[in-house]
Amino acid sequence: MIGKRIQKLRLERGLSLSDVADRAGVAKSYLSTIERDIQKNPSISFIEKVAAVLGVAPQDLLQHHDEEPLDADWVAILQEARKSGVTKEQLEEFLAFTKWKLDKQKSADVL
Template sequence: MIGAKIKSLRLKKGYSITRLAEKAKISKSYLSHLEKGLNNNPSLHMLNKIASSLNTTVDELIEAEMSHSVLSSKPLINKEWLYLIEQAIKDGMTKEEFVEFQCYLKFRKRNDHIN
């Protein structure tokens, strides 16, 4: 689903796979696999690079995927969370920093309950 949306937006822009891959700074083979549905689990970082290159948002890219989810009729991630994630990525936050921050919050919650 995500791959089909990317391909649709790419074609609307008149971009070849090569052009979009260069703009997004990703490999052509990665983009091709994504569009063909051979890679169904791209990272948010990669989706952000592709979305930026297509002048769209990650939310728009995954909207079709979320609306066709068989597991739930509700979106898996709401728009506010997607926005926060996009901003963190744009600000340069790494996955490791995010995990470290989560650990810190858990530590604080445990200590708050003790005190």
């Protein structure tokens, strides 16, 4: 989870929640909810700010250790989507629809 990665990096650097929040210009309470996985979908802007404070690339916070890292093309696509005004909710809805459509096609192929 992204919150646990942020917390791990923060603690490795000897930074408090207040340190990171102040330096990143984000609310300490919001950072805390992210770290505790209460809030699980931070904005790209939030991720970029926190990553800069922690001295890592934003994709380092986004990727799972067991997953292949995002390449530059994926990062560029996500950045373009954000610049174009696509919301996280719209992207999630598109992904859910695409998964549903693929599952439906697979089911039809089996029949």
